[in-house]
């Protein structure tokens with residue numbers, strides 16, 4: 001996994017609550033068997049006026065000019081600003097894959113859905129939880145200042161706005177550690193191989209029925 | 216020793232180690248795999264030269280995008296076919312059992328798990344699908360995971376997890392005739408909201424839950440994720456034990472005795488404390504219908520489409536009403552439909568089909584309904600329904616009778632809504648475009664969906680139960 005240290009980027013505002021994973025990446029695109037190439041279909045139903053299909057060339061599709069990401073001032077954004085319960089719905093990891101493939105590396109929200117939140121860390125995206133007021137202030141600032149950028153730093157857990165004003169945020173230490181070091185979680189877990197094996201044999205002894213083969 | 220909740224017990228009995236940062240390494244007993252969220256996990260395993268930790272812990276089934284009719288033609292959509300074939304080759308290569316399309320046991324992953332005894336009380340169960348919460352009905356700790364975690368479980372049989380908080384949703388009293396588990400869970404989500412359970416494992420208890428059948432309990436736990444909680448759990452009791460006994464992969468003989476004895480300990484201690492307790496009175500619950508684009512946007516059948524007077528919610532409600540093309544103040548009973556879908560991992564089990572058939576019997580689908588379909592949850596459910604003659608009741612009324620799969624719950628196969636079409640659906644999500652781009656979904660129970668098919672609009676199904 002890509003290491004995450006710091007992002008200095010343009011901020012795009014998505015002023016909605018409860019943005020679900022069906023909206024982030026509609027189900028027809030889940031038929032892909034690879035991890036990449038989802039970016040052009042991010043928010044597909046909001047972004048385009050026609051119905052998208054996997055593998056389709058998006059360069060000639062009719063754009064919904066009312067949709068915020070289609071506005072020129074937000075082209076190339078790497079920070080997504082949104083409201084509460086972002087990423088609710090299904091467990092599809094295609095949602096963070098699509099966001100990342102589009103170019104978003106940081107998501108700021110009042111809250112996230114549990115599964116989506118943990119999926120972000122596994123793909124090198126930093127989801128940042130801020131208070132309702134902080135989020136509202138950033139929305140105002142982005143609206144008022146075209147080209148609004150911010151520096152999001154992981155080590156110091158800070159967000160620095162163009163004026164140099166610093167906002168701090170909370171983050172679980174282990175998640176931070178894995179993200180900064182781009183750690184492979186599976187490799188980490190396998191380093192406890194002995195403990196897993198010991199647990200497993202005890203577990204088998206007590207609950208043999210759990211180990212019955214399904215054929 | 217302090218009193219423990221069922222969730223605490225299940226958690227602690229699967230803890231391999233505690234990490235310094237408060238997370239735990241949790242042992243996973245069973246992983247269910249389907250075609251949509253697994254290809255990248257298998258690819259990752261291969262790329263890193265890793266093998267499955269315990270092959271037999273995994274069982275696979277294609278369900279999300281397989282066709283529900285003309286199966287003899289195979290899978291016509293080439294993109295879907297590639298995904299289904301990829302599941303078959305990945306599982307074959309690693310020796311993982313796959314109930315493919317020709318297997319009589321094939322069906323929706325959350326229907327076949329309990330049905331076959333693949334998922335059992337006391338297990339930790341995961342699947343790359345958020346409705347894995349369904350299996351918690353058996354007194355198991357079951358939750359949905361992402362594809363990276365699918366790979367993690369394949370490779371290590373473990374997951375790094377942070378323990379959730381405990382929430383008890385207690386439902387006192389009895390549900391009225393015609394009011395089902397689906398109405399109950401919709402009412403719960405309506406009250407606590409789609410983020411109300413975020414960070415919690417929800418245990419459902421109380422008299423009304425105890426008196427639910429196993430299948431109804433699955434309906435409740437299934438939609439726990441719509442309330443924001445990854446896991447929903449119900450304590451083991453006589454109903455659970457009776458349900459599990461004799462299932463294909465359930466233990467038998469001496470092993471059964473040992474298992475049963477253990478399973479009977481799977482309930483919260485009497486004086487266990489919860490971080491949050493919410494109480495409902497079952498007799499107050501009416502048939503429920505969703506009117507918006509989030510599962511918390513529900514109203515009782517005798518209610519009206521709400522207005523956007525709450526300024527905090529005005530925009531959200533306004534957006535939803537616009538998408539759904541509904542007016543504030545309109546009676547719920549005036550909502551009319553183009554299509555009716557009875558199916559999905561929430562409501563496609565035999566009892567669901569019996570409830571719907573009971574309403575449909577001797578009636579005809581309204582002429583304004585262009586398609587009414589019943590999609591059984593699995594091969595065995597379909598077979599059982601046919602043995603009881605339910606298929607005839609549906610077919611005679613004008614329903615289509617299909618092969619098992621997810622179907623129009625998420626419209627990854629050919630079954631979908633056209634833009635602006637309105638559907639009465641027994642599934643679990645009413646997000647924009649869920650059943651087809653521009654389609655409008657109203658969530659309700661199988662009996663309510665059946666009544667809507669017959670009358671062409673929402674009706675209070677409890678009237679069918681009056682005599």
Ligand code: SF4
Pocket residue numbers: 278279323324325344346559560561620621624625642643
């Ligand atoms: S029936 Fe619907 S909710 Fe259930 S697993 Fe299939 S797609 Fe998901």
